[in-house]
Amino acid sequence: MESLLRLIFMGTPEFSVTVLRALVSYGHDVALVYTQPDSPAGRGLKVTHSPVKEAALELGLSVFEPVTLKGEDASAKVREFNPDVVVVAAYARILPESILEIPKYGCLNVHPSLLPRHRGASPIPSAILAGDKFTGVSIMLMDEGMDTGPVLWQERIPIDDNDTTGTLTEKLSELSAELIVDVIPKWAKGEIKPCPQDNSQATYSKPITKASAEIDWDKPVNVLWQEVRAYNPWPGSFTKWQGKALKVLEATPLPLNERLEPGRVVRFDYLPENVAFGVTTGDGILGIIRIQLEGKKVLSSGEFLRGQRDFIGSILPS
Numbered sequence: 001m002e003s004l005l006r007l008i009f010m011g012t013p014e015f016s017v018t019v020l021r022a023l024v025s026y027g028h029d030v031a032l033v034y035t036q037p038d039s040p041a042g043r044g045l046k047v048t049h050s051p052v053k054e055a056a057l058e059l060g061l062s063v064f065e066p067v068t069l070k071g072e073d074a075s076a077k078v079r080e081f082n083p084d085v086v087v088v089a090a091y092a093r094i095l096p097e098s099i100l101e102i103p104k105y106g107c108l109n110v111h112p113s114l115l116p117r118h119r120g121a122s123p124i125p126s127a128i129l130a131g132d133k134f135t136g137v138s139i140m141l142m143d144e145g146m147d148t149g150p151v152l153w154q155e156r157i158p159i160d161d162n163d164t165t166g167t168l169t170e171k172l173s174e175l176s177a178e179l180i181v182d183v184i185p186k187w188a189k190g191e192i193k194p195c196p197q198d199n200s201q202a203t204y205s206k207p208i209t210k211a212s213a214e215i216d217w218d219k220p221v222n223v224l225w226q227e228v229r230a231y232n233p234w235p236g237s238f239t240k241w242q243g244k245a246l247k248v249l250e251a252t253p254l255p256l257n258e259r260l261e262p263g264r265v266v267r268f269d270y271l272p273e274n275v276a277f278g279v280t281t282g283d284g285i286l287g288i289i290r291i292q293l294e295g296k297k298v299l300s301s302g303e304f305l306r307g308q309r310d311f312i313g314s315i316l317p318s
Helices: 014-026 051-058 072-081 123-129 165-188 221-230 301-307
Strands: 006-011 029-034 039-041 046-048 085-089 107-111 134-141 151-158 237-241 244-254 277-280 285-293
Touching (some): 006 072, 014 051, 014 165, 151 165, 285 301
Parallel strands (some): 006 085
Antiparallel strands (some): 039 046
């Protein structure tokens, strides 16, 4: 097949695995896989492979885990494998010019947003946090900036009201895999014209931290609802109850018919069937569907109340 190319793949999280598998299944010669070095994870801080490394080893591919991409040694490594193209999907590093100029068809980045919107480290949760109705995938020809290169292809999908970062990541990973195997041969044949990004429309996504997910009950209810979805599965929106973290894993926004101070736990007759209680916010009620007390299993809000009978009427900290 004339469109098959020799390539280097760069990626790290689960999102990238689907893209890597698609490239291999298509028949491209994946000569080398770059990923972030093994790191300690979990309570025991056990040294763990990245999801991409696990997949690459399973596929019988060579894996390289450099600490840096700077310097002559880094560019020499890429030249050694003489790739037609480098494909990058959530590798979490900006490639220097010394590497960008090596592949015949350049370095292509698979970015899960509608560039120039949500450039940067956390495009998927940022789309939910912003209340966007659509997101998508952009295949971009990389330059030295952060997600600033011209776009080769872009496709969008709707963000559903029940989408979390977890569900949206799965959808965008599948879409990314479909697009990259379609775009690479067209790009190599000169059938795609790069489209420069409009920098005046650019927005930037910030890294997500555990501190980002602490709930401020003074915020509007729709903002908190978006946060619950954006921070699921990690780090999980949380508040405090009896000195322990209380994660809100699933919720729904509801109107507030009487004025109550934000953070008060309430039970009203009009709450939906799957919502046993809600918490008042700056302008509404966040109806709680699933919740998890630190050190305990995930419970429905009804199950949680049966074990915490003094919870109704309490005030949660902001």
